[in-house]
Amino acid sequence: MQAQQFEKLSLLVDDQLDKPQSVQLLKSVRHDPALQAKLQRYALISQALKGEQAAVADLDFADKVKQQLKSEPVYLMQRKKSDDQFKKTSLAVAASLLLAVVGFYAGKMHNQVQTLAQATTTAAAEQSPAEQMNAQFKEYLQAHDNVWYVNNNAGVKSYARLASYQSR
């Protein structure tokens, strides 16, 4: 009978025992120290054969953990306020901040638009001489070298060489 139990323990360690038999065997192990010792030995051998690092707990490992949990102190803390209240407060603060930020940036954007408009107006006012200068520069280039003239529709890029002349 015990030999059959040991054989079942071996099959359990090798994960070859079906579930009903495993449950029944573990119930038997719980009340039989000899089976517990045998199971611990088989587990150790199995881990050694598989090359795994052996980490076999003491037989009373579970009992010790259970005792530790029972001796754990109980802390009677004040109960936290309702999360709903916290969410409402957070939303109110966030909304206020959002309004403040939107208001601030709206004012800033307005100023920027005004500045941009002023800059554009200034640039437009200053573009005139710039355009005038560009037009004059282009005309001068055309007169300086016909190569520039014939290429003016494609901008002022030159498709040819430098202007020069035949010196006598």
Add this chain to the structure above:
Amino acid sequence: MRFLFVFLLLISRAFANDDQALDGQQWLQKVNHAMKNMNYHGTVVFMKHGQIDTMKYRHTFENGVETERLSSLNSPLREVTRHSNEISCLYKESQQKVETHHPIDRSFIVNLPLKPERLHDQYLFAVAGQEMIAMRPAQVIAILPKDDLRYARKLWIDTTSLLPLKVEVYGQDGKTLEQVLFTELNLEDSAAPSDAALTAAEAEDDSHQHVSQAEAFEKSPFELKKWPAGFEKIFFIRNTMQQSKKTVDHLLISDGFSSVSIYFEAKGEKSIEGLRTLGPVNSYSRVIDDLQVTALGEVPLQTVELVAKSVSLR
């Protein structure tokens, strides 16, 4: 057998020395003659400001008149023709045609002084080895200014046809400002110009250059007190600008490689002063009383500034 060897050696030396004995000035003279008087065509790449234009090029010389034709291979499609000093440009996509003329002939590829020896004090013409350009052996000639008033250049000359295969212009920082490069060059069946023909061609060129009106400038209210050594007054004309229709007096001075235009016009409502740069072209504008003066050319900034500041009223 020994006589034959000596004969072949002498022949080969004679042919070899024909090119090797040339100095930089002589190379420039020969390439100048060849590019004006031969018939040839090919593909030319123009590079400037990081932009590349590839064009088909054809040069013909008939009855003493040069014709150049450039056809772009990329948009905007256009064909530019120079018949002596008359230039027309046909934009194929819009069928727009632009015609103009210039007082002097200007090549699309490169212009060189007929008498480079005149510029001995301003440039060093160095023979700088040989390279292959467009699968043709090319002699490299470095044209190095002796002052900081002009740009350095290098010229690659086909040792067979003596045509320019490549031109590079360098800024004062040594960076390349402009490149013109033949990727393909074909000589057309035309008799090599004789010395007499070359002389006649020179005379023809000279006749075009005689539009120079130095005397007219001397009688003008303007005076140019100082300009870079080696530069000469080429022409002085009164122009009407194409777009603005303004009347502008135009004086062109050049050393053969670089040209500087000096424009005189009545000062507008808003005068323009200061420097302006576009690639190798720089300009300097200033106001003298009611006169707007602008010096513009493919020379360094200090050159146009020097020229513009040398203008005064008589």
